[in-house]
Amino acid sequence: MFGGFAKSLFGSSNDRYVKSLNPIVQKIAAFEPTLQALSDEQLAAQTAKFREQLANGAKLDDLLPEAFATVRESAIRVLGMRHFDVQMIGGIVLHRGEIAEMRTGEGKTLVATLATYLNALPGDGVHVITVNDYLAARDAEWMGQVYRFLGLTVGTIIPNLTDEQRRAAYNSDITYGTNNEFGFDYLRDNMKYERSSMVQRAFSMAIVDEVDSVLIDEARTPLIISGPTDDKSELYMSVDAIVKQLEADDYEKDEKQKSIILTESGTERIERMLEAAGLLEGANLYDFENTQVVHHVNQSLRANMMFKADTDYIVKDGKVIIIDEFTGRMMDGRRWSDGLHQAVEAKEGVTIEPENQTMASITFQNYFRMYPKLSGMTGTAATEAAEFYDIYKMNVVTIPTNVGVRRVDEEDEFYKDTTDKFRAIAKKIREHAALGQPVLVGTVSIEKSELLSEFLTQEGVDHKVLNARYHEMEAHIVAQAGRKAAVTIATNMAGRGTDIKLGGNLEFRMLDEHPDLVEGTPEYETEAARIRAEIEVEKQEVLAAGGLFVLGTERHESRRIDNQLRGRSGRQGDPGLSRFYLSLDDDLLRIFGPDTLFAKMMRNNIEDGEAIGSKWLSKAIETAQKKVEARNYDIRKQVVEYDDVMNDQRKVIYEQRADIMDADAVGDVVSDMRTETVNVIVGGACPPNSYPEQWDIAGMKAGLTEILNLDLPVDDWLTEEAIDPEIVEERVREAADAAIATKAAELEPETWTQVEKSILLQNLDHHWKEHLATLDALRQVVHLRAYAQKTPINEYKQEAFSLFQRMLDSIREDVTKTIAHAQFQMQEAPDLPELPDFITTHFDPFTGEDNSNDIDAGTLGRITTQIPPLQMMQPDAEAILGDNPEHWEGRVNRNAPCPCGSGRKYKHCHGAVTA
Template structure:
């Protein structure tokens, strides 16, 4: 019945595409007119469109003309004409949706149309992709189109300074990676001047490989952090304890990827910690929370994290491996002492833990944009998550040419040995027939194992994983040559196509360099053209051989826990109507089956009498495996959704603090805010020592006088005021506020109004940052333990919300008190020159790290450590650390003293 209805009315996706198809006809109708325009006239359309928008025309009204203009500009500048399906993809993204387009359909070109249209508003368009290479490649390639149309473009990549970043963000169109954009947002909200900020808003964003960025990489936040004290001895002692445990001392759940101590294990752990002199009293006492936490991390390091699967050890350092791409992630570190636990386990160099200075999840960063869109080859399996978290619809774009790829049913064996024997037999046959093969593996360990087995059988092949990533471009370029066998982890190929016969540009570049090196000179234009023609002819011949052998064959050695990753691998073949084939070889010892369905499938195979070397091939097996994958995907979605609920609580507070900081930076004069803080602080002091409902005899007048004198340096005659007949608490508070205001006004006159305004702004921003960092640390600790409230039948999320709110209120109270104390106690010299114009940052740690934690996410960066050997860099010293000048004083009492800066 459902099938009949679909034939009559079309699928939901067909109905979604219908209005876009109608607009394609409008765009095509404009093509003859657009083709007739001169280059200058075509370029002049940009100014015309901008004027229409300035006059109030909505973008949708000029869409057909703008898209036709971009199509013609692409033809003239880079020799590419948008297919109708590419125009549909562009309109889908302009409407704020995700365009699901198959590999090889030209997503890079698709993005130019909505990018140009939205850039006409002059508010900036961000095009975000997964790595620096693709960001630079796409920007330079498509930049030719934007240049032709008079649009400016820039690129954000790792290693750029603030001036370069500011210039790139000021362009009409900015390309870059998700990490760079996210870190720039965090860094901007740590700046002390509006002029120092680099981003200019979040109007419209196109996310390339949107599933990788918004799903895979969103599991954990971007974090800017600084190092804490060295605790190597603790990690080493705990590492020595874990091997003393037995299997009954802990419970491991591979489905949930968790491991916890049993009751027996906790008793044994307490005994071992006491013997190692790491514990005083019971392990449940508050003072021992940190030690117990790190013991749990040491257990996770030993029982959950495996070398050459989750990480590798390289030059004495533990380097994480991305589960989804198989790439190394140098510089990325796991949080909360877990990375240090792994370093202790591997006897590698143990680096200090880090303190969070600023953080944000990708979910909350990308939700800053007024309009968000994306493109990828695989999004439909995660459509619910895109809709729920980002309010993004997923629309499948039809291919320009019909897909000819053959997807064979999975082949299921009982053991890994039988599976690998069958794989090698199949690969030998492909090599003989000249069919290129891309072999997909789920880990470095599996790719190296298969490589060894192939070598033992004398099968020539290439290996592409994190251990051989330097040769990635060359290996991928030759993966489509007849008979080539490329064993790869999932890192093979986001953003790069495997071209049958070989990659023309790569071969020209490589062979030109080799020939010039051999000749000792550059090739003449004639020689270069001849070489290019020779290579092109060779590639065309090899492509024919590969096509006759069946095109690229994708052979997967295992199912991934996500159907999307499997679909990405399949999508490497059958591009632009080429023939291709894909097949998955499975066994009951694979992680997915072993954890979720091994017993059931093993009993089925035994009942069927499957002998060694035989396999089951049936569509039902495919469905059973996809059901298991769907369960894992749903579980991962719930984990991400739950994490986001916690981060939304923090995000509301983050927005409040960041918006307040920007208001302070915009303001030339914050004296009213300072006065309000001073009044509230004094009122709180009075009410603490002189409660309104208490009798006069119960007032702690001496305590109040002492507090006001010690904290605010105010010798106020509070007893005289309080002993007056019939006086009330409020009257004492009013007199104390008036007394403090007079003292502060005299101080301001003495130092000069302008200079005092600068000092106030300096102190206010510094204290906001200091309190926010402390608050983040408190929230991190609260998050790590709040799940224990579930044992008391209380909802951990509600508990977190209420306690986070209480902590935020405490932050505001502490901020008011700290700012008031600092300013009231300042000793400043008279005004002897113009006030500084900029606020100086306070308390940045000696080394700042930018990390995207968790081994199942994208790449990260690590900022360089600032030099502290010169006075110019001393302002990066933590305020409570020894001053770098060697005085022996704390930095805040020496070169970090605000009053000293004011006198200077």
């Protein structure tokens, strides 16, 4: 009570902080008359002046007022847009590495130009992160006009770019792109074999648009680069057929945790069926030999019992396509990992694509924490302020609106069941549409969208449906959702990135009505003027009807998503209305809502079709949402905790790779590895404080032959009186060094260095890939240690550390062995076999969701290398294959270059013809 009184008297801490920035805003305004008097050339010359001041020791904070005023004046001249004072506050907040929470329609894109320009002045590069490729390209072109006017370079990272194009974009002063593209480029860079082939440079600053979507919603999901493994489609189909025979009491599912387990009776039943199908070794499902079968059974259970068609995925053209839970969009080309996608394919009876093995991965938390300065902007961040500070050390600052908000947010209405609720919604929509008021309806799934569409059809309401099934029409539908009496049903409106303008959108109306006209021609301008006048008339009619009416058909798990939907209405001072309709059948109430006694009372006391509204009920819903938000935060925290373990190891491996690539010579590293290997071989055969007759001479000789390729007279050494393990080690080491020196003398010094580098890098990558697969498997089972009263994360840390030590030992031994056994002949280096197509996924290990923004990795996931060949001289390919394409099938790798010399892959050239 006292806190509320104090807040009303002195303002909140946020209000006081925003107020403290006003003197800086006044300083910025003071530069305006001076800058207005400058010519375009003089204004553009400001950049060179600022850079000179930085070179002379000035700080960015010193330059801020004049630099911001320069951007404001440039935006007026280039874009015809002037930054408001509240936008200047947003720019200051971004420059300070904080999150600017600004309502929809307040011009976040324009705000970003202020901090981006200032922080690009040192020339270290600023990354502007957007949520999709369209926004990245749009903003880079749109706001790029201001940057280019001021003499800065702008690049864009989108799919299908070559490495040269990516490198040029990253070397620009300002680089726009999606979070996934930046993350995958980082992983791909650390799989390359030459520093010159890497595309990114050292990180400086990132500004994240829709920061809550990127750093919160998608942060549960690591970025993963993977390569193909063996085909197991028959096993998936066999297990799927068995799982489909299970009954409800054979398993228990927890919708809160999105998990499912077999009951005791279910385990016994599935064991009998697996045994009959010949898939079980022994009689016990959980024997070590059946680990793979258990994994397939678990994934098939999740696919059949937890994942629903038209909600989690749809089947289109014989493919299972994921639906993003946050945006409702189809994620074409994305796949769930860990065999889940294959299990869903088996369930739906479509072609099963092979699984993939992880080759590199990183979470967004650890990726973005590598930036020395990180800031962001969004319309909804305050509800997650604690998480932003805990994970990223970023404060959330709520920026006041330029014009007061006039939208009316009404209390929620509750109904007994879904049918009553949708019937009431349809009637309400008909009433508002009849008044000429546009209505935007938010649903949580395709199924609910189509159900509501049926109710509206019965009511005779003309409407459009925006969901994953009609993805191609999305931009056109959204753009016209503010027209008079328009009714638009949208599945998860969050993150769609398009402002809804009352009266309609000129650009999209021209595209729809006059697609043949070219912008800039007299005919185009004539039609544009006519439509512009129509839009203005229609806008006034919509304003008179009350503006956009946002209607939510149920509450989302996160309050932020509800706020994003509401934020579509009432932009820039427009009037608006919002209301949510709920029923006891809604997932949020059913799974996370008040206890069952309350639900029973509600069911028994509400008549069919009756609606109730209550602040107490709204509070109960908010409490349920907070529960889910807290749970999701715990999941993200857990992902971070586990990835932090891997992150320390990842840094070690990536730093070693960089050191190897940058080094002029790596002979010392290889020599140290050889010395350590000798010590291990001799030390294992000759334990300390033992007599020569107790030594394992046979084992030592076998090790020397197998690993070091040496045949030494160890038996003769035993006859010497003063022999001890140190003398043996020294002799073996000298012999090993001499053998390698002889081998190195056969090649040019530069060639030998390249050979050592390539052997080191190839072994490092091979063992790191295997280590990642082991850690993945460990993470999936380590939670079982809790039954033994042990903390899973501590167990994971200990196991991961010992596995890492073991991996380093294996790398040392394998590098030594490869160099000792390698045979080299002078020849012209043939082209390396093409690496497999890498697949990029953004997979959530807890829920199976995939939020990757990548397409087929065949075009952008391949890594080009120039490693000297380690193999012996290969026979001439043409001599073996001949020049008849009919003889190539089965003898040419599908991913190899076609022998015809076209430069294309065999599978895309003659392989496609003969297949």
